[in-house]
Amino acid sequence: MITIHWIAADGRATSLQAETGQSLMQAAVAANVAGIEADCGGLLTCATCHVQVREPFAAQLPVTDGDEQGMLDFTATPRQANSRLSCQIWLTDALDGLTVDLPAKQH
Ligand code: FES
Numbered sequence: 001m002i003t004i005h006w007i008a009a010d011g012r013a014t015s016l017q018a019e020t021g022q023s024l025m026q027a028a029v030a031a032n033v034a035g036i037e038a039d040c041g042g043l044l045t046c047a048t049c050h051v052q053v054r055e056p057f058a059a060q061l062p063v064t065d066g067d068e069q070g071m072l073d074f075t076a077t078p079r080q081a082n083s084r085l086s087c088q089i090w091l092t093d094a095l096d097g098l099t100v101d102l103p104a105k106q107h
Pocket of ligand 1: 040085088
């Protein structure tokens with residue numbers, strides 16, 4: 001289990017414990033994290049699982065592939081340099097303490 005910290009657009013912080021081996025989006029949906037819609041269920045076709053990953057974790061994640069880069073152009077809240085799609089982030093022990101900001105809107 002690892003701990004993930006979520007910062008809502010209004011600044012409210014919540015934390016949850018999550019199993020590794022699943023995507024960040026799956027952990028969010030299972031825990032009913034407000035602000036992660038994940039309309040496509042992880043098929044990389046909706047961009048409603050947008051998060052902004054705080055350092056030092058942003059630099060530790062594998063580089064986005066072309067498909068994720070393309071979908072990041074369709075986020076409802078404009079993408080930032082640290083924007084990622086949470087369905088493409090796979091949880092590992094190295095991500096214990098992962099902190100992500102949730103965008104103001106996903107649609
Ligand atoms: S859940 Fe649809 S792109 Fe991530």
